[in-house]
Amino acid sequence: MDYFPIFLRLANEPVLVVGGGEVAARKIDLLLRTQAKVTVVSPDLIESLAEKAAAGVIAYVAGEFQPELLEGMRLAIAATDKQSVNAWVAHQCERRNIPVNVVDDRELSRFIMPAIVDRSPVVVAVGSSGDAPVLTRRLREKLESFLPQRLGDLAKLAGKLRPTVKAKLEHASTRRRFWENFFDGSIAADVLSGREDAAGQGVLDRIGNSLTRFAKQSKFAGEVALVGAGPGDPGLLTLRALRALQNADVIVYDRLVSADVLDLARRDAERIYVGKAAGNHHVSQEDTNALLVKLAKEGKRVCRLKGGDPFIFGRGGEELEALAAEGIRFEVVPGVTAAAGCAAYAGIPLTHRDHAQALTFVTGHCKGESDNVDWAALARPGHTVVFYMGLNQLENIVARLREHGVPEDRSAALIEHGTRPSQRVVTATIADLVQKAAGARVESPALLIVGEVTRLHEALHWFNTRSVEVASTDEGRLSA
Numbered sequence: 001m002d003y004f005p006i007f008l009r010l011a012n013e014p015v016l017v018v019g020g021g022e023v024a025a026r027k028i029d030l031l032l033r034t035q036a037k038v039t040v041v042s043p044d045l046i047e048s049l050a051e052k053a054a055a056g057v058i059a060y061v062a063g064e065f066q067p068e069l070l071e072g073m074r075l076a077i078a079a080t081d082k083q084s085v086n087a088w089v090a091h092q093c094e095r096r097n098i099p100v101n102v103v104d105d106r107e108l109s110r111f112i113m114p115a116i117v118d119r120s121p122v123v124v125a126v127g128s129s130g131d132a133p134v135l136t137r138r139l140r141e142k143l144e145s146f147l148p149q150r151l152g153d154l155a156k157l158a159g160k161l162r163p164t165v166k167a168k169l170e171h172a173s174t175r176r177r178f179w180e181n182f183f184d185g186s187i188a189a190d191v192l193s194g195r196e197d198a199a200g201q202g203v204l205d206r207i208g209n210s211l212t213r214f215a216k217q218s219k220f221a222g223e224v225a226l227v228g229a230g231p232g233d234p235g236l237l238t239l240r241a242l243r244a245l246q247n248a249d250v251i252v253y254d255r256l257v258s259a260d261v262l263d264l265a266r267r268d269a270e271r272i273y274v275g276k277a278a279g280n281h282h283v284s285q286e287d288t289n290a291l292l293v294k295l296a297k298e299g300k301r302v303c304r305l306k307g308g309d310p311f312i313f314g315r316g317g318e319e320l321e322a323l324a325a326e327g328i329r330f331e332v333v334p335g336v337t338a339a340a341g342c343a344a345y346a347g348i349p350l351t352h353r354d355h356a357q358a359l360t361f362v363t364g365h366c367k368g369e370s371d372n373v374d375w376a377a378l379a380r381p382g383h384t385v386v387f388y389m390g391l392n393q394l395e396n397i398v399a400r401l402r403e404h405g406v407p408e409d410r411s412a413a414l415i416e417h418g419t420r421p422s423q424r425v426v427t428a429t430i431a432d433l434v435q436k437a438a439g440a441r442v443e444s445p446a447l448l449i450v451g452e453v454t455r456l457h458e459a460l461h462w463f464n465t466r467s468v469e470v471a472s473t474d475e476g477r478l479s480a
């Protein structure tokens with residue numbers, strides 16, 4: 001972020017605007033909405049500004065800018081059509097630590113002004129650090145059409161009610177639930193649609209009843225949402241997952257949850273990392289189960305966020321058993337599992353009428369002779385096999401497939417960091433898979449797909465089409 005986004009209270013604060021033309025007039029109109037005390041300095045004024053000056057709405061200093069005019073100013077805007085004057089104003093402001101905006105010149109500006117959607121007291125500001133003003137205007141147009149016209153009335157009503165709600169509901173978490181219920185519920189819908197007058201007695205009575213109900217519930221029972229975060233691309237989150245992330249008091253998350261997904265969580269939700277790196281178990285499964293139970297018993301809404309889908313090699317079942325044993329309410333939000341996400345983003349259809357009529361997901365944690373994987377079944381032709389957690393066991397997997405008759409030319413693909421901008425795909429055959437994976441230094445998380453469908457990657461890959469061909473015989477074909 002290049003600029004720190006803030007809303008500045010300017011009511012009754014002195015602001016200097018240098019320039020008396022159309023551009024200055026637009027800035028002044030905006031400033032006046034905040035009740036700022038505007039002084040404009042310019043040799044002359046356009047008519048609309050002259051009228052405001054005559055009516056005493058703004059103060060007018062006729063003449064050229066003088067640095068003394070900055071004395072006591074909170075903010076300044078340079079809006080003349082002379083670059084040298086604007087630069088002079090900016091320089092003088094910087095010397096005095098007065099934030100300055102120079103119209104259409106971000107180099108000289110200490111602050112820039114966003115595109116806004118004004119549903120006061122709700123104001124949405126959109127900026128692009130000055131890189132793409134047309135884009136921000138487009139976004140503003142979309143927001144304009146999307147945000148209800150009466151949003152401001154609803155916000156004003158909430159503002160009026162806040163002291164009462166605070167007095168009646170002692171706990172912050174109860175208040176938050178009251179407000180969520182209020183904004184999602186029928187009273188808000190009626191105000192927004194105009195069916196109810198935001199200032200009317202009808203609304204106040206309905207709110208009073210709702211408050212009384214909330215006040216009777218001294219403590220809320222905690223609950224856990226077991227949520228699949230998908231393989232990494234935040235665009236693959238479900239709407240339900242997004243809602244759980246936004247509603248949670250606490251987010252308990254794993255190593256495979258991407259930073260981009262976590263970014264979508266409520267800013268002030270507590271975050272607890274319980275991730276495990278291969279061979280380095282930070283928090284045991286039992287401790288994680290106990291933590292979820294403890295947090296829920298404290299009355300918290302917990303979002304247990306897991307990479308991919310929580311029920312596919314995610315130990316989600318064990319966590320739910322622990323919650324069920326304690327009578328804690330839970331819900332499960334499925335996620336896009338790594339196989340589905342990685343295959344889609346690598347252009348590998350997991351089934352295909354010509355190549356694969358069966359599909360199996362297997363854990364690669366299959367150690368030596370003692371594993372109970374049905375290798376003979378996996379080795380059959382016309383079958384796609386997806387190995388999760390298979391990277392460290394690659395040699396063993398290849399050896400077991402060979403033992404069970406998989407031919408040397410059976411195609412395979414390793415997908416590293418699937419669905420993320422850093423995704424890489426290594427295609428190989430059983431004959432050279434281990435060698436190519438080593439040559440390409442594939443890292444975790446990576447998914448192994450074995451089956452003829454992986455040959456389609458070459459023709460169907462679409463994501464990150466930047467293709468890196470590694471020429472040496474032992475590094476394989478790499479597309480990133």
Ligand SMILES: C[S@@+](CC[C@H](N)C(=O)[O-])C[C@H]1O[C@@H](n2cnc3c(N)ncnc32)[C@H](O)[C@@H]1O
Nearest residue numbers: 231308309314337338388389417418445446447
């Ligand atoms: C413990 S399993 C969790 C699987 C997860 N529950 C799911 O449904 O995708 C972890 C394995 O999933 C695979 N995996 C998860 N995310 C991945 C990604 N973005 N790219 C490649 N493989 C991934 C890797 O094989 C990794 O070792």
